[in-house]
Amino acid sequence: MLTIVLAYVSTGSDIICDFYPSNVIVTIAIYTQYGDIDMQHDSTIVLENISKHYSADDVLVLKGVSLEVRKSEFVALLGPSGSGKSTLLHIAGLLDDPTDGNLFIESKNTRELSDNEKTSLRLSKLGFVYQYHHLLQEFSALENVMLPLLINNVGKKAAAEKAAHLLAELGLKSKVKSFPSELSGGQKQRVAIARALANDPVILLADEPTGNLDHETANVVLDDLLTVMQKTKMSAIIATHNYELAEKMSARYHISEGVLIKK
Ligand SMILES: Nc1ncnc2c1ncn2[C@@H]1O[C@H](COP(=O)(O)OP(=O)(O)OP(=O)(O)O)[C@@H](O)[C@H]1O
Ligand SMILES: [Mg+2]
Numbered sequence: 001m002l003t004i005v006l007a008y009v010s011t012g013s014d015i016i017c018d019f020y021p022s023n024v025i026v027t028i029a030i031y032t033q034y035g036d037i038d039m040q041h042d043s044t045i046v047l048e049n050i051s052k053h054y055s056a057d058d059v060l061v062l063k064g065v066s067l068e069v070r071k072s073e074f075v076a077l078l079g080p081s082g083s084g085k086s087t088l089l090h091i092a093g094l095l096d097d098p099t100d101g102n103l104f105i106e107s108k109n110t111r112e113l114s115d116n117e118k119t120s121l122r123l124s125k126l127g128f129v130y131q132y133h134h135l136l137q138e139f140s141a142l143e144n145v146m147l148p149l150l151i152n153n154v155g156k157k158a159a160a161e162k163a164a165h166l167l168a169e170l171g172l173k174s175k176v177k178s179f180p181s182e183l184s185g186g187q188k189q190r191v192a193i194a195r196a197l198a199n200d201p202v203i204l205l206a207d208e209p210t211g212n213l214d215h216e217t218a219n220v221v222l223d224d225l226l227t228v229m230q231k232t233k234m235s236a237i238i239a240t241h242n243y244e245l246a247e248k249m250s251a252r253y254h255i256s257e258g259v260l261i262k263k
Helices: 085-092 115-125 141-151 156-169 184-198 215-230 243-247
Strands: 003-010 011-018 025-034 038-039 043-054 059-070 074-078 100-105 127-130 203-207 235-239 253-256 259-262
Touching: 003 043, 025 259, 043 085, 043 235, 043 243, 059 085, 059 100, 059 141, 059 235, 074 085, 085 203, 085 235, 115 127, 127 184, 141 156, 156 184, 156 215, 184 203, 184 215
Parallel strands: 074 235, 074 253, 127 203, 203 235
Antiparallel strands: 003 011, 011 025, 025 038, 043 059, 043 100, 253 259
Protein backbone atom coordinates (compact mmCIF):
# COMPACT_ATOMS: atom_id res chain seq x y z
CA MET A 1 0.00 0.00 0.00
CA LEU A 2 1.29 3.42 -0.92
CA THR A 3 0.20 6.27 1.33
CA ILE A 4 0.62 9.78 0.03
CA VAL A 5 0.05 12.90 2.08
CA LEU A 6 -1.15 15.28 -0.60
CA ALA A 7 -1.37 18.57 1.20
CA TYR A 8 -1.22 20.32 4.49
CA VAL A 9 -2.91 23.67 3.97
CA SER A 10 -2.80 26.73 6.14
CA THR A 11 -6.18 26.06 7.80
CA GLY A 12 -4.68 22.96 9.32
CA SER A 13 -6.37 20.48 7.00
CA ASP A 14 -4.76 17.14 6.24
CA ILE A 15 -5.89 15.59 2.98
CA ILE A 16 -4.73 12.02 2.93
CA CYS A 17 -5.08 9.70 -0.05
CA ASP A 18 -4.47 5.97 0.17
CA PHE A 19 -3.89 4.40 -3.22
CA TYR A 20 -4.35 0.67 -3.72
CA PRO A 21 -3.00 0.23 -7.26
CA SER A 22 -3.71 -3.50 -7.40
CA ASN A 23 -7.47 -3.26 -7.18
CA VAL A 24 -7.81 0.42 -8.10
CA ILE A 25 -9.59 1.43 -4.90
CA VAL A 26 -8.86 4.97 -3.81
CA THR A 27 -9.80 6.15 -0.36
CA ILE A 28 -9.69 9.82 0.50
CA ALA A 29 -10.04 10.96 4.07
CA ILE A 30 -10.16 14.57 5.12
CA TYR A 31 -9.36 15.37 8.73
CA THR A 32 -9.43 18.95 9.83
CA GLN A 33 -8.21 19.93 13.24
CA TYR A 34 -9.55 23.20 14.65
CA GLY A 35 -8.60 23.90 18.23
CA ASP A 36 -10.61 21.59 20.48
CA ILE A 37 -12.74 20.32 17.64
CA ASP A 38 -12.00 17.53 15.19
CA MET A 39 -14.05 18.81 12.30
CA GLN A 40 -15.62 15.99 10.28
CA HIS A 41 -16.80 16.19 6.70
CA ASP A 42 -20.44 15.87 7.77
CA SER A 43 -20.38 18.92 10.06
CA THR A 44 -23.01 21.48 9.17
CA ILE A 45 -21.92 24.13 11.64
CA VAL A 46 -18.86 24.46 13.83
CA LEU A 47 -18.19 27.12 16.44
CA GLU A 48 -14.53 27.22 17.38
CA ASN A 49 -13.48 29.07 20.53
CA ILE A 50 -16.14 31.73 20.08
CA SER A 51 -16.01 34.66 22.49
CA LYS A 52 -18.44 37.54 22.70
CA HIS A 53 -17.77 40.71 24.64
CA TYR A 54 -20.33 43.51 24.86
CA SER A 55 -18.37 46.67 25.45
CA ALA A 56 -21.45 48.69 26.48
CA ASP A 57 -21.77 46.66 29.70
CA ASP A 58 -18.21 45.31 29.61
CA VAL A 59 -19.60 41.80 29.81
CA LEU A 60 -17.97 38.67 28.38
CA VAL A 61 -21.03 36.60 27.50
CA LEU A 62 -19.29 33.73 25.66
CA LYS A 63 -15.87 32.58 26.84
CA GLY A 64 -14.35 30.45 24.10
CA VAL A 65 -17.37 28.34 23.21
CA SER A 66 -16.83 25.38 20.85
CA LEU A 67 -19.62 23.32 19.34
CA GLU A 68 -19.89 21.01 16.36
CA VAL A 69 -23.24 20.02 14.90
CA ARG A 70 -23.34 17.25 12.32
CA LYS A 71 -25.87 16.42 9.64
CA SER A 72 -29.20 15.23 11.07
CA GLU A 73 -28.16 16.19 14.59
CA PHE A 74 -30.58 18.20 16.75
CA VAL A 75 -28.89 20.05 19.57
CA ALA A 76 -30.74 21.51 22.53
CA LEU A 77 -29.20 24.63 24.05
CA LEU A 78 -30.18 25.02 27.69
CA GLY A 79 -29.23 27.61 30.26
CA PRO A 80 -30.62 30.24 32.59
CA SER A 81 -31.96 33.56 31.38
CA GLY A 82 -29.10 35.86 30.40
CA SER A 83 -26.60 33.00 29.96
CA GLY A 84 -25.99 33.71 26.26
CA LYS A 85 -28.26 31.34 24.33
CA SER A 86 -29.60 34.04 21.99
CA THR A 87 -26.13 35.53 21.65
CA LEU A 88 -24.75 32.16 20.55
CA LEU A 89 -27.60 31.64 18.07
CA HIS A 90 -27.16 35.14 16.62
CA ILE A 91 -23.48 34.44 16.03
CA ALA A 92 -24.21 30.97 14.59
CA GLY A 93 -26.78 32.61 12.31
CA LEU A 94 -24.40 35.31 11.04
CA LEU A 95 -26.60 37.97 12.60
CA ASP A 96 -23.82 39.12 14.90
CA ASP A 97 -20.02 38.85 14.78
CA PRO A 98 -18.06 37.10 17.51
CA THR A 99 -15.38 39.11 19.30
CA ASP A 100 -13.04 36.19 18.73
CA GLY A 101 -13.11 32.68 17.30
CA ASN A 102 -14.29 31.09 14.07
CA LEU A 103 -17.61 29.99 12.69
CA PHE A 104 -17.69 27.37 9.94
CA ILE A 105 -20.81 26.62 7.94
CA GLU A 106 -20.42 23.45 5.90
CA SER A 107 -16.64 23.78 6.35
CA LYS A 108 -16.57 27.37 5.07
CA ASN A 109 -14.95 29.78 7.49
CA THR A 110 -17.30 32.77 7.62
CA ARG A 111 -14.77 35.15 9.13
CA GLU A 112 -13.65 36.75 5.89
CA LEU A 113 -17.04 36.91 4.19
CA SER A 114 -18.47 40.25 3.09
CA ASP A 115 -21.89 41.33 4.33
CA ASN A 116 -23.41 40.36 0.98
CA GLU A 117 -21.82 36.91 1.12
CA LYS A 118 -23.11 36.44 4.67
CA THR A 119 -26.62 37.44 3.59
CA SER A 120 -26.51 35.00 0.71
CA LEU A 121 -25.21 32.19 2.95
CA ARG A 122 -27.87 32.98 5.54
CA LEU A 123 -30.62 32.84 2.93
CA SER A 124 -29.49 29.59 1.34
CA LYS A 125 -28.17 27.59 4.30
CA LEU A 126 -29.84 28.81 7.48
CA GLY A 127 -33.37 28.86 8.78
CA PHE A 128 -34.51 30.86 11.81
CA VAL A 129 -37.40 30.52 14.20
CA TYR A 130 -37.82 32.98 17.04
CA GLN A 131 -39.92 33.01 20.19
CA TYR A 132 -42.18 35.56 18.51
CA HIS A 133 -43.32 34.53 15.04
CA HIS A 134 -42.51 37.81 13.21
CA LEU A 135 -45.00 37.03 10.44
CA LEU A 136 -45.99 39.83 8.10
CA GLN A 137 -49.57 40.68 9.07
CA GLU A 138 -50.68 41.85 5.64
CA PHE A 139 -49.67 38.58 3.97
CA SER A 140 -51.44 35.22 4.15
CA ALA A 141 -49.83 32.14 5.67
CA LEU A 142 -48.96 30.91 2.19
CA GLU A 143 -47.43 34.25 1.17
CA ASN A 144 -45.40 34.47 4.37
CA VAL A 145 -43.83 31.08 3.59
CA MET A 146 -43.36 31.97 -0.09
CA LEU A 147 -41.35 35.12 0.71
CA PRO A 148 -37.92 33.57 1.39
CA LEU A 149 -38.35 31.40 -1.71
CA LEU A 150 -39.12 34.42 -3.90
CA ILE A 151 -36.16 36.29 -2.42
CA ASN A 152 -34.07 33.24 -3.36
CA ASN A 153 -35.26 33.61 -6.98
CA VAL A 154 -37.63 30.64 -6.96
CA GLY A 155 -40.48 31.15 -9.44
CA LYS A 156 -43.89 32.15 -8.09
CA LYS A 157 -45.65 28.88 -8.99
CA ALA A 158 -42.92 26.67 -7.55
CA ALA A 159 -42.75 28.86 -4.44
CA ALA A 160 -46.51 28.56 -3.90
CA GLU A 161 -46.36 24.77 -4.32
CA LYS A 162 -43.45 24.42 -1.91
CA ALA A 163 -45.10 26.72 0.66
CA ALA A 164 -48.40 24.84 0.44
CA HIS A 165 -46.60 21.51 0.86
CA LEU A 166 -44.73 22.70 3.95
CA LEU A 167 -47.84 24.18 5.53
CA ALA A 168 -49.69 20.92 4.90
CA GLU A 169 -46.86 18.95 6.51
CA LEU A 170 -47.20 21.15 9.56
CA GLY A 171 -50.94 20.56 9.76
CA LEU A 172 -52.10 23.86 8.22
CA LYS A 173 -53.58 22.70 4.91
CA SER A 174 -56.88 24.43 5.64
CA LYS A 175 -55.19 27.68 6.74
CA VAL A 176 -53.01 28.58 3.78
CA LYS A 177 -55.14 31.60 2.90
CA SER A 178 -55.54 32.79 6.49
CA PHE A 179 -53.82 35.93 7.69
CA PRO A 180 -51.76 35.87 10.91
CA SER A 181 -54.53 37.70 12.79
CA GLU A 182 -56.84 34.78 11.96
CA LEU A 183 -54.46 32.14 13.37
CA SER A 184 -53.89 30.85 16.89
CA GLY A 185 -50.48 31.23 18.56
CA GLY A 186 -49.53 27.64 17.77
CA GLN A 187 -50.66 28.00 14.16
CA LYS A 188 -48.66 31.22 13.72
CA GLN A 189 -45.59 29.48 15.07
CA ARG A 190 -46.13 26.61 12.62
CA VAL A 191 -46.21 29.15 9.78
CA ALA A 192 -42.97 30.65 11.11
CA ILE A 193 -41.44 27.16 11.14
CA ALA A 194 -42.60 26.49 7.57
CA ARG A 195 -41.07 29.82 6.52
CA ALA A 196 -37.76 28.86 8.17
CA LEU A 197 -37.74 25.52 6.33
CA ALA A 198 -38.74 26.96 2.94
CA ASN A 199 -35.29 27.16 1.40
CA ASP A 200 -34.25 23.70 2.68
CA PRO A 201 -31.66 25.07 5.08
CA VAL A 202 -28.85 22.81 6.20
CA ILE A 203 -29.33 24.03 9.73
CA LEU A 204 -32.28 25.41 11.65
CA LEU A 205 -31.57 27.87 14.44
CA ALA A 206 -34.48 28.24 16.80
CA ASP A 207 -34.57 30.58 19.77
CA GLU A 208 -37.21 29.33 22.21
CA PRO A 209 -39.52 28.56 19.28
CA THR A 210 -42.41 27.58 21.52
CA GLY A 211 -41.63 29.92 24.39
CA ASN A 212 -44.90 31.82 23.86
CA LEU A 213 -47.11 28.73 23.70
CA ASP A 214 -48.83 26.78 26.44
CA HIS A 215 -47.12 23.54 27.46
CA GLU A 216 -49.38 21.19 25.52
CA THR A 217 -49.36 23.23 22.28
CA ALA A 218 -45.58 23.66 22.58
CA ASN A 219 -45.06 19.89 22.73
CA VAL A 220 -47.33 19.20 19.74
CA VAL A 221 -45.70 21.92 17.61
CA LEU A 222 -42.24 20.66 18.50
CA ASP A 223 -43.11 17.05 17.77
CA ASP A 224 -44.34 18.14 14.33
CA LEU A 225 -41.19 20.19 13.76
CA LEU A 226 -38.96 17.24 14.65
CA THR A 227 -40.99 14.91 12.42
CA VAL A 228 -40.66 17.25 9.43
CA MET A 229 -36.95 17.75 10.08
CA GLN A 230 -36.23 14.05 10.47
CA LYS A 231 -37.32 13.53 6.87
CA THR A 232 -34.36 15.63 5.78
CA LYS A 233 -30.68 15.63 6.69
CA MET A 234 -31.16 19.01 8.32
CA SER A 235 -29.63 19.73 11.69
CA ALA A 236 -30.73 22.17 14.35
CA ILE A 237 -29.71 24.15 17.38
CA ILE A 238 -32.75 24.88 19.51
CA ALA A 239 -32.50 27.14 22.55
CA THR A 240 -35.10 26.21 25.10
CA HIS A 241 -36.05 26.27 28.76
CA ASN A 242 -38.12 23.13 28.14
CA TYR A 243 -36.28 20.04 29.46
CA GLU A 244 -38.96 17.75 28.06
CA LEU A 245 -38.17 19.06 24.57
CA ALA A 246 -34.43 18.80 25.20
CA GLU A 247 -34.83 15.11 25.97
CA LYS A 248 -36.19 14.57 22.45
CA MET A 249 -33.05 16.01 20.85
CA SER A 250 -29.93 14.08 19.87
CA ALA A 251 -27.64 16.11 22.13
CA ARG A 252 -27.99 18.60 24.98
CA TYR A 253 -25.64 21.45 25.86
CA HIS A 254 -25.86 23.72 28.87
CA ILE A 255 -24.49 27.23 28.90
CA SER A 256 -23.67 29.02 32.09
CA GLU A 257 -21.31 31.90 32.88
CA GLY A 258 -20.10 31.93 29.29
CA VAL A 259 -19.08 28.27 29.23
CA LEU A 260 -20.80 25.56 27.16
CA ILE A 261 -20.91 22.04 28.55
CA LYS A 262 -22.30 18.88 26.93
CA LYS A 263 -24.84 17.13 29.15
N1 LIG B 1 -26.58 44.03 22.38
C1 LIG B 1 -26.20 43.81 23.64
N2 LIG B 1 -25.47 44.72 24.30
C2 LIG B 1 -25.05 44.50 25.57
N3 LIG B 1 -25.34 43.38 26.28
C3 LIG B 1 -26.08 42.45 25.66
C4 LIG B 1 -26.56 42.60 24.32
N4 LIG B 1 -27.26 41.50 23.97
C5 LIG B 1 -27.24 40.70 25.06
N5 LIG B 1 -26.52 41.25 26.06
C6 LIG B 1 -26.25 40.65 27.36
O1 LIG B 1 -25.70 39.36 27.13
C7 LIG B 1 -26.16 38.44 28.10
C8 LIG B 1 -26.74 37.23 27.40
O2 LIG B 1 -27.94 37.61 26.74
P1 LIG B 1 -28.78 36.58 25.87
O3 LIG B 1 -29.90 37.33 25.28
O4 LIG B 1 -27.85 35.89 24.94
O5 LIG B 1 -29.27 35.56 26.99
P2 LIG B 1 -30.28 34.32 26.87
O6 LIG B 1 -29.58 33.12 27.41
O7 LIG B 1 -30.80 34.24 25.49
O8 LIG B 1 -31.43 34.73 27.88
P3 LIG B 1 -33.02 34.41 27.81
O9 LIG B 1 -33.19 32.97 28.25
O10 LIG B 1 -33.60 35.36 28.80
O11 LIG B 1 -33.50 34.67 26.42
C9 LIG B 1 -27.13 39.20 28.99
O12 LIG B 1 -26.45 39.59 30.16
C10 LIG B 1 -27.50 40.40 28.17
O13 LIG B 1 -27.82 41.50 28.98
MG1 LIG C 1 -32.70 34.47 24.62
